[in-house]
Amino acid sequence: MASTKVQNIENTFKVIEDEKVRIVFIINPVSGTERKEHIVTLIHTTLQPSDIDYDIVYTHYAGHATELAQQATQQKYDVVVAVGGDGTINEIAQALIKTKTALAIIPQGSGNGLARHLGIPLHTEQAIRRLLEPQKILIDAATANGNFFFCTSGIGFDAHVSASFASRAFRGLAGYAYFTMKELFSYKPMTYTLEFDGKTIEKEAFLIAFANATQYGNNVYIAPQADIQDGKLDICILKPFSKIQAPKIMWQVLNRTILQNPYMETHKADSIKISFGNSIPVHIDGEPKGLGTSIEYKSISKALTVWV
Known part of the structure; x- marks a missing residue:
């Protein structure tokens, strides 16, 4: 060559x-x-x-x-x-x-x-x-209290599972799905305050994901419309739902139709602050972290050159 x-x-x-x-x-x-x-x-x-x-x-x-x-x-x-x-x-x-x-x-x-x-x-x-x-493209990056991520960060149930799953011996989609279903029925949603685009909203949520890319991994699509080159983060708020809805929601995140679910609410912003009462786990690209009781999320437009 x-x-x-x-x-x-x-x-x-x-x-x-x-x-x-x-x-x-x-x-x-x-x-x-x-x-x-x-x-x-x-x-x-x-x-x-x-x-x-x-x-x-x-x-x-x-x-x-x-x-x-x-x-x-x-x-x-x-x-x-x-x-x-x-x-x-x-x-x-x-x-x-x-x-x-x-x-x-x-x-x-x-x-x-x-x-x-x-x-x-x-x-x-x-x-x-x-x-x-x-071929090369420029993609966005993002930060959560200064910690970089490139796919997703989140708080609530997904962060809880990430923190608990990190110590487990079994990995992969099957293990994650099993552990998710195991924890699903005992997890208690929390209330969060979000500030972005000059407005403040308060939401009770099962989880809130901040997505630079479309998925967590393993083709689990929490933000199927996320654009990794638009300089924005997709804010995906999954509101509390009846447990009977869980199989449908899990299926929808796998087949990219979760945005059709009435329990899912989405926004886009380049800067977001989220506050919550207790210090709880946050995940950053799947890795659990403790970041206190408030997090500032920021998108960094065209931050990284990638060979694809």
């Missing part, structure tokens, strides 16, 4: 022949179930015949991926490839915001929300081969 250079054309990029692209793969060795030695073999098999320069590094602790990605930007790599799940992708992507270094993804997580939203193949070899003929 001829060597390549990336050129910016109206927020969409294409590859033109000129000089070598420098790529670094950051691999989370504990994410997913696929053997990382196999992935490294596929990387070598696919990229060695090309003119792409690449390096491979591994993470060793929480936050290490962010440090490695920061080093990559300082060393002027063109692309950092996240080999891991949404947590690893989040760590890497936040270091690349508003830089000249792009993000690419080899999905290896249990949910793979951002990869699914962007149409990146979940098949490892196919995702690696995409690096040979990339």
Whole structure:
């Protein structure tokens, strides 16, 4: 393959022949179930015949991926490839915001929300081969009290499940669905105060999701109309519902029709403040956090260049 250079054309990029692209793969060795030695073999098999320069590094602790990605930007790599799940992708992507270094993804997580939203193949070899003929887009990022996320953040039932599920041995959609149904009948909705676009509303809610992308992961679509390039967050308020409605709601988040449900209320805004009485779990790209009793959400328009 001829060597390549990336050129910016109206927020969409294409590859033109000129000089070598420098790529670094950051691999989370504990994410997913696929053997990382196999992935490294596929990387070598696919990229060695090309003119792409690449390096491979591994993470060793929480936050290490962010440090490695920061080093990559300082060393002027063109692309950092996240080999891991949404947590690893989040760590890497936040270091690349508003830089000249792009993000690419080899999905290896249990949910793979951002990869699914962007149409990146979940098949490892196919995702690696995409690096040979990339297209680039600019996507939005978002923050919750300064903590970056790229898919969704939320409070209420989904955050409660995320916090409880984090310590469970079983993962994936089947395990998550089982645990969700188990907790469903004991969870108590709360009342929240939201401020956005110059107005204040108070809502009792089963959950409230703030969506930069359409889904949590595993094709669970909480915000099927979310646009990752519009500079807005979708505010998805699921109001308290009869438990008999639970199977229908679960089906609707899987087939992208949840917005048709009368218990779902949505808004769009680039900045939102949400307040609540007690300090309760919040999830950020599926990772549980404690952020106090109020959260300021902000969208960062066109924050990150991604190879898709």
